Ligand code: ATP
């Protein structure tokens with residue numbers, strides 16, 4: 001490969017994020033895929049990407065024999081200068097997730113990397129540099145966008161550099177026989193792609209998100225998870241498929257006899273548990289789900305040891321991180337949504353500690369059958385409180401001791417299960433947890449500090465009384481010896 005060609009290949013590699021950009025290598029290497037003969041270019045604001053975009057590109061790819069389609073998000077779309085646009089990093093993150101499982105589709109960030117106002121003619125010139133002459137470009141546009149082509153900067157150049165595809169768009173007054181389309185044809189050589197794409201736009205998605213409407217099937221699943229996590233467009237967990245309506249991973253069989261949303265459903269049945277587990281799986285990533293499964297199992301085991309209801313412990317363990325899928329901004333929005341009164345300090349500097357409390361507030365709305373003590377254990381597992389029930393302690397301890405956690409004192413603390421009272425086990429685990437927070441220089445929730453003082457005082461009072469009962473003198477602490 002010549003120096004110039006190597007430079008071009010490197011340049012191509014920098015822009016295309018998904019999948020690997022082997023197609024841009026000018027001189028194919030033995031293992032590399034050949035440059036595409038026909039390359040689709042799907043520009044847009046993608047604020048956010050939705051099912052209509054994917055359907056539009058897929059139809060063009062099929063009907064116009066495209067080998068690959070590049071999705072190129074605009075940096076500053078010149079036709080939308082009067083409206084706020086979501087930062088590029090979010091639009092890119094959403095697209096990246098939406099294209100993950102789409103064969104033949106790839107993300108290209110050249111317009112964002114270039115910066116400034118986005119002009120398609122410039123993009124095509126840049127791509128022309130990166131691809132061999134044998135690659136024919138096909139610019140994919142929805143019918144509405146196609147009609148505006150004559151107003152695009154250097155429109156004649158665009159027509160020279162690429163074939164144009166106009167994809168039918170529901171609600172658009174343009175079709176193949178319309179006058180507008182005929183006028184367009186006179187100026188550009190346009191392929192009409194006849195297809196029924198979903199009747200949806202990014203503007204609609206933004207409004208739906210703000211109104212807390214469901215977006216499953218409208219925004220691709222992985223992208224939707226990100227959108228909700230970041231609270232983009234005001235999206236909340238309400239935009240997810242409602243629990244119980246066949247969310248990802250939910251087995252078709254094993255449905256509880258009653259709907260899990262029925263107040264009379266049995267929350268401690270295996271069927272209910274399996275339903276919740278399937279829902280949980282679709283809410284969090286794999287690593288988090290492994291942890292949650294570990295907590296559920298460990299909570300059940302510890303509950304049996306201390307005479308606590310194991311079915312409740314398992315359910316609370318499975319539910320404890322129900323709201324763990326939000327980032328800081330998202331969990332604050334969630335707290336507002338469920339009507340949680342949050343102290344400013346917590347809201348600002350430790351919003352993640354809210355996830356137990358928000359879950360406990362949100363869950364009964366969808367699952368009125370969940371017992372109050374299970375919800376309380378979910379609520380208390382993050383910060384703890386001064387009136388921990390046995391079930392609360394079991395879940396708190398299981399969260400720390402479940403098998404996927406590895407830390408210095410884990411063997412020592414795990415060995416205490418069954419060998420010390422439950423309150424002592426909780427106290428030791430809480431102490432370890434607090435040391436960890438202090439060691440990391442983190443802020444501590446006021447409730448955790450209060451809990452520590454409360455249980456430390458109870459413990460020392462109990463010990464003093466025990467010594468008195470045994471006729472032993474109180475323990476004397478010699479401060480000089482401590483400092484020696
Ligand atoms: P907005 O409402 O913010 O304008 P949008 O849904 O139109 O968003 P854009 O990013 O503006 O999305 O569109 C990118 C390209 O995708 C355009 O060419 C547009 O015509 C096309 N497109 C968008 N949605 C559809 C759809 N449902 N069917 C066909 N084409 C579509």
Ligand code: MG
Nearest residue numbers: 144145201202
């Ligand atoms: Mg549009």
